[in-house]
Amino acid sequence: MSSDADGAPARPGGRTARNTAAVLDATLAELGDSGYAGLTVERIAARSGVHKATVYRRWGGVDGLLAASLARSREDGWAPRRTGALRGDLAALGHEVVLGFTGSDLRSVPAAAISAAFQSDRAADALRAFFADRHERSAAVVTEAIERGEAPAGTDPCEVVRAAVAPLYYRLCVSREPVAAADVDRAARLAADAAGTGAFVPPAA
């Protein structure tokens, strides 16, 4: 076989690289225009100038395109903001999450990926990897807080991050309720306070 949807192409230079960039850029652009519901391979192919059959062969479909976009976005050097205190760091994280969902100029890639993950195992795997990466990067603000004495040693950093953002995702894509700034701050405060009392130290430790 020549190339594979998940494996890297055996001849990654020149035209192939240009096509990859063009198609993934077009994917993001189409996503911004029509959202994931209106995402079609034909439109992406037309917009990128790459032929439809090529897109199907390399990525398999919209789910593969989204998985690739997610994987690429994992290499954008994202890092959490620092405010000097755990509660503020978590709140900043939360506001970023909400902005990513409601930003009108670019309908969120994460939102599209969450949607796609319900229909495709490939997208689900990509999403899992994406969030594992995000958790790992975000955990830095918690480990730093532990070093500052804001939380006891042994605290599970990822769990604190999850606690801070979960209520926001819950409102955004499960219960479909509006999210106010106060909701973000409350979730951050709750997570930070619980961390301070050692609530995220695993029982076995």
Place this chain on the structure above:
Amino acid sequence: MSSDADGAPARPGGRTARNTAAVLDATLAELGDSGYAGLTVERIAARSGVHKATVYRRWGGVDGLLAASLARSREDGWAPRRTGALRGDLAALGHEVVLGFTGSDLRSVPAAAISAAFQSDRAADALRAFFADRHERSAAVVTEAIERGEAPAGTDPCEVVRAAVAPLYYRLCVSREPVAAADVDRAARLAADAAGTGAFVPPAA
């Protein structure tokens, strides 16, 4: 016009009622077989014995079918389990949520609805209404806990419920991580403890 997707049919007796029941039952059955990704009007029509065109006319598509199923499931008299203490009640709630997602015999209607809500405003509205109803019913365990003195008066009951289930939904459909029983219990404990310290009393009160 005769009937509408959202409005009730003007002639709801006899055949129409039979068709409605047959189609919605077939929708749930198909959902159990193939999940939401493989849900198609043609198969539902074939399975129910109702003609494809009729289904499209009455429900508009799979999203309408799902919205109707959700609305119907809202009248099943669901109520939260009682264990005698807030933490146990919330944990029971959480375990039910997880079971609903992983139950293999019937791939969760909520999960399908969450997926559909990303693609259809109608499904999103139905989902919002569904969760508003669930929140309201679940809130009872919190108000009873307040009466027992487990949490201060003024505590927002729905917010406690959200805090208990949000981390589970987050793992199940956002970060796609496995959910262990310990995760459910931790979320319940966290929410109950925070409620006990008055963390869910709105600042203005």
Place this chain on the structure above:
DNA sequence: CTCATAACGCGACCATAGTTGCACTAGTGA
């Protein structure tokens, strides 16, 4: 019972997502 018509069944129809075989272009190693 009778009648107007809401709701339905039916089949033909259109649009488009996704596939396939073939010819060709252009990376890549020698």
Place this chain on the structure above:
DNA sequence: TCACTAGTGCAACTATGGTCGCGTTATGAG
């Protein structure tokens, strides 16, 4: 520079989701 072939473009094709017009059935009111 040359040969090999991975990767691409192209166009025709299949499959199927969704629509439409029309004749038929049967509900509910009088």
